[in-house]
Amino acid sequence: MSRVFIISSNTTTDPYPVYPLGMAVVAGALQAAGHQVRQYDCLAQGESIPQLLQAIEDFAPDLLSISLRNIDNVDSFSGEDAWYLQKSKEFVAELRKTVKVPIVVGGPALTIMPEEIAEYLAVDHAVIGEGERSLPQLVDRLAAGEAVPQLISRNQPLAGDEFSAPLFDQELVSYYLQQSGMVNLQTKRGCPYRCSYCSYPHLEGKQFRIRNPRLVVDELERLKQEHGVERVFFTDSVFNDPHGEYLKLVEEMLSRDLGMQWSAFFRPQGFGREELALMKRAGLYALELGTDAAADRTLVGLDKRLCFTEILEVNRACLEERLPAAHFVMFGGPDEDGASLTEGLQNLAQFGASVVFAFSGIRIHPGAPLHQRAIEEGIISAETSLLKPVYYFSPLLDREWMEETIEKSFYGQRNRIFPPSEGAKRMEVMTRFGFRGLMWDRLVRFPKTAQ
Numbered sequence: 204m205s206r207v208f209i210i211s212s213n214t215t216t217d218p219y220p221v222y223p224l225g226m227a228v229v230a231g232a233l234q235a236a237g238h239q240v241r242q243y244d245c246l247a248q249g250e251s252i253p254q255l256l257q258a259i260e261d262f263a264p265d266l267l268s269i270s271l272r273n274i275d276n277v278d279s280f281s282g283e284d285a286w287y288l289q290k291s292k293e294f295v296a297e298l299r300k301t302v303k304v305p306i307v308v309g310g311p312a313l314t315i316m317p318e319e320i321a322e323y324l325a326v327d328h329a330v331i332g333e334g335e336r337s338l339p340q341l342v343d344r345l346a347a348g349e350a351v352p353q354l355i356s357r358n359q360p361l362a363g364d365e366f367s368a369p370l371f372d373q374e375l376v377s378y379y380l381q382q383s384g385m386v387n388l389q390t391k392r393g394c395p396y397r398c399s400y401c402s403y404p405h406l407e408g409k410q411f412r413i414r415n416p417r418l419v420v421d422e423l424e425r426l427k428q429e430h431g432v433e434r435v436f437f438t439d440s441v442f443n444d445p446h447g448e449y450l451k452l453v454e455e456m457l458s459r460d461l462g463m464q465w466s467a468f469f470r471p472q473g474f475g476r477e478e479l480a481l482m483k484r485a486g487l488y489a490l491e492l493g494t495d496a497a498a499d500r501t502l503v504g505l506d507k508r509l510c511f512t513e514i515l516e517v518n519r520a521c522l523e524e525r526l527p528a529a530h531f532v533m534f535g536g537p538d539e540d541g542a543s544l545t546e547g548l549q550n551l552a553q554f555g556a557s558v559v560f561a562f563s564g565i566r567i568h569p570g571a572p573l574h575q576r577a578i579e580e581g582i583i584s585a586e587t588s589l590l591k592p593v594y595y596f597s598p599l600l601d602r603e604w605m606e607e608t609i610e611k612s613f614y615g616q617r618n619r620i621f622p623p624s625e626g627a628k629r630m631e632v633m634t635r636f637g638f639r640g641l642m643w644d645r646l647v648r649f650p651k652t653a654q
Contacts, residue, residue: 208264227369232335247378271312332357384639416455442467497547504537527644540599564594
């Protein structure tokens with residue numbers, strides 16, 4: 204048995220504080236393997252190095268593991284402050300001065316660029332991909348005195364029913380319930396879609412690996428009964444898989460009569476009022492929609508494999524069911540030009556009361572199809588480092604004109620958010636008034652129903 208101290212290094216609260224589910228999952232796997240675990244969250248428990256070092260000293264671990272959630276905030280308007288690896292590097296360097304046990308790093312940010320990030324942070328080991336098996340195996344190998352390489356290769360992907368149950372910490376749960384009113388849970392991993400910019404298939408695989416609905420709802424019941432959780436967010440890359448497996452989970456939630464509220468990321472395709480009504484009965488209160496582009500030309504450019512008419516139908520169904528929906532749209536992507544921008548803004552006007560969060564440009568991730576396209580178009584070279592954020596902007600239009608046009612189109616509309624920092628400002632105001640949770644759903648105003 205070894206003692207493992209796990210740190211969630213994320214301290215960002217934009218758009219709202221997010222429970223460190225990845226740390227909880229790995230902690231659950233370590234505990235199930237017979238190891239003692241201490242979880243420390245820099246957002247909930249503080250960034251103070253002396254305080255953290257005292258906690259580490261008190262626990263006396265055999266290994267220190269750091270979870271990296273994001274490389275940056277994928278907002279092209281942000282500067283160096285939104286590039287998180289510099290802070291992580293300084294964080295590791297401070298720990299090195301005192302901590303003598305091996306330091307391991309993992310998490311989704313690490314898996315996007317494992318070699319570069321491991322070298323930049325100067326850690327002893329870096330776990331690529333899912334950590335449920337890899338980290339316990341690493342702990343055992345180190346305890347046995349084996350020589351272990353810096354980069355720990357991916358294990359075979361876990362089947363849905365092999366995912367570890369998260370080890371939720373009551374202190375952390377209480378913090379996130381106070382700050383955002385919810386915690387996170389996962390019902391599946393992977394993504395079969397191939398949107399040109401997206402890192403999910405690289406991170407989690409190109410097929411859905413779906414958990415047994417009974418196991419998911421068991422965890423929901425424990426969250427409610429043992430931790431007082433009334434609201435969750437499902438962190439799946441896409442909640443509504445095309446084969447309708449997600450509806451089995453919805454039926455299981457209904458059969459248990461949980462009385463919990465939930466939200467999730469949805470692909471705006473393949474469902475309508477019937478499915479929404481069922482999910483609403485099971486506690487769905489808001490949707491985040493991966494719309495990504497606002498015109499058919501740019502949807503094709505992103506290889507979204509859906510058309511704007513389908514998106515509009517889903518939005519109409521949400522309005523009819525009086526469910527708040529937020530569309531996340533990126534302008535300036537592949538094939539964007541003046542005509543598609545104008546068409547896209549006209550299309551967005553059809554969303555009515557639903558919220559739109561607009562972004563300028565698209566963060567280029569290594570290995571994503573957009574990366575190769577950016578090289579072919581001369582936006583970057585094959586040697587360009589992507590450790591710091593680099594954004595794709597269509598060479599067919601002027602960025603400054605594009606952003607001015609979007610701002611003019613959105614001006615005076617409370618449910619149209621651009622640039623992204625405008626959303627953070629509005630949420631900060633709502634937080635001061637005591638609102639918790641997604642908060643963007645409060646920007647949606649449905650017409651009053653007839654009495």
